[in-house]
Amino acid sequence: MQIQTIISTNSNHMNRIVDKEFLSENVVKIVVEAPLIAKSRKPGNFIILRVSEKGERIPLTIASANEEKGTIDLIAQKVGVSTEKLAKMEIGDSLHDLVGPLGKATEISKIGTILACGGGVGIAPLLPIIEGFKKAGNRIVSVLAARSKDLIILEDEIRKWSDEVIIMTDDGSYGTKGLVTEGAEMVIKREKVDECIAIGPAIMMKFTSLLTKKYNIPTQASLNSIMVDGTGMCGACRVTVGGKTKFTCVDGPEFDAHQIDFDEMMMRLGGYSEEEKKAHQNFINQL
């Protein structure tokens, strides 16, 4: 029926924002009407949206979905012009474009104990994955890390699907003072960990991966590469995994972290930094 409505209205511009909330100063959560995606999405999937006709295509992980209400939750950090514009949208507004679900879904099975490491806004994509693993009967130990207390997002939601949550902050304003790797190593030394998932800034994933490699723990990382179309067409999101070039959008976004060339990934994330800075400055000047 929903498909029929989309066809007959000749557009699927329902995409209405039904709820919005700032999780921290720079991190916004929006709840968007997208009944087909809410139904078909799986943990690990992402969407691409455009705020306006002249907007960029922005990839965002689906943090969670409500199939009954036909909505999906998206979480974005204000980092540039496009995410600033997204954060300015209000309840009742509609996204100009929304397509998904994209990317390979997380392979979920009963493994044992999962160490789930989330850094900053990376906690958002971590959420649907631990939900999936918890429902499959795994023990979940989550380590959430951020610079300070107000940047720890989705703590309650993460707690819902975790057996234990460890909070790490750089400044010690909440939880234990220290880095994500310290929290993770504490768990690894304490108990048998069967798999690790690391999502967050590239540098955080790199060091988490180095840590788990030392202990021989299989580790998945979910990458937030630069994308244009998100459907395999452009190759902007290419990343070297195990010496081979892969596309984050169709081969990922999750890869074996021990095989990822994080240094190259970080270099590529900076590929448009000058253009982005200039555009951001122009945007701020216009306000």
Add this chain to the structure above:
Amino acid sequence: MTILSEYLKEQRNEEWRAELRKKLKGKERTNIPRVDMPEVSPEERTKFQNVEVNLGLDKEKAIVEASRCMDCATPTCIDGCPVQINIPEFIKNIEREEFGLAAQTLKKTSALPAVCGRVCPQEKQCEELCFYTTKLGKDPIAIGYLERFAADWERESGEMSVPECAPANGKKIAAIGSGPASLSFAGDMAKLGYDVTVFEALHEIGGVLKYGIPEFRLPNSVVDVELDNLRQMGVKFVNNFIVGRTASFDDLKEEGFEGFFVASGAGLPRFMNIPGENYNGIMSSNEYLTRVNLMGAASDDNDTPVLRGKTVAVIGGGNTAMDSVRTSKRLGAERSIIVYRRSRAEMPARVEEVNHAEEEGIEFMNLANPVEYFADEKGRVNKMRLQHMELGEPDASGRRRPVPIEGSEEDIDVDLVIVAVGVSPNPLIPSCLPELEVSKWGTIEVGDNMQSSIPVLFAGGDIVRGGATVILAMGDGRNAAASMHEYLSGEQKND
């Protein structure tokens, strides 16, 4: 085939055609030189990304060119056309100044005449088999220019004819992807009375016609008019919808869809897997052209950025390579260079595009191939190592194989590299259907009738061919429409 040739004969024997043939003697026709296409000067056109290079023929020029056509008893030109346009019929209509009828003739078998008149490699198709080429050794009739003239005339006249469609049969059909194969399929199915919905993953309808081919070669407005024409025939378009993902094939079947045509294209860009290829400033032609064409990155109004370069090297010798290198010139590059591993004679690009590129000051480094890239401390490419090549024995494609010359490496300073060495099939749709048979290259396996291993699923265009032309894709679309119609009608009889 006999039905077609009898139909052509019948048309040719119509009184007006017979009269028109008598108007000029054969010699008078063959003595007329081939018309030249008026163009915007290279200095002027390279200032803009969206100024079309070719201006099109005016009425007078078109009529003169049309009168060169001998209206052959056996029009071999049609054999060269993947969608079998009745070429003499439309050309003779131009000669007698019935431009609207000429356009209608085109639209009987082609959903996109204004597009094909601009982007088809006519010199390798209809014009190669023209009587002038094969028998007289003269320049062929400018069939492509005339096709464009008729389609443009109709569009600009404001009196677009809508092809006749059979009464609605109530059968719902899904076309997946909105590029040339799908549009051609949709047009033919609509004519047969089907209820066709075209599903597109991107936010724009048109596939490669929008994201790939630049506006200086194919203006978006031209594509939009052809899309409108399909809409008037009842074809529905849905953007931002990935069949198999947003909703499954089974979901669509439950909604009453009885046939599927997959034309999702060869969206996956190929790279060469040489050292340094992942440095910043090295990207696929797909990325470069998508940023500029689809996302409007050349203009400050749009949020999507594109990297600019002072010295831009484009790797490849096809149409996409020409589109990319000419785009870089328009975005302000001081040097724009084609690096191609064979020689000019083997270039797969349309001759006209290569000529236009040359006029625009594009440099050609033929018989050269990159082997490694180098970058600055930030990871931005700054140098490319080329190896020079020579031509050896012909390979499977019939073209002479490029062979590296040992010790011939040369370093060249570049700050942007566009890799245009081909594409692979997009795995997105096939991966949703594990029971679908695909080749080891990822193309969908189909029979001569474009039917896949799943009977209700037909496929065509680059997802089957792996990387071809607009017109071959359109031919597939027509072929698939005819076969699906036969299949669905047969099924009905068996009920």
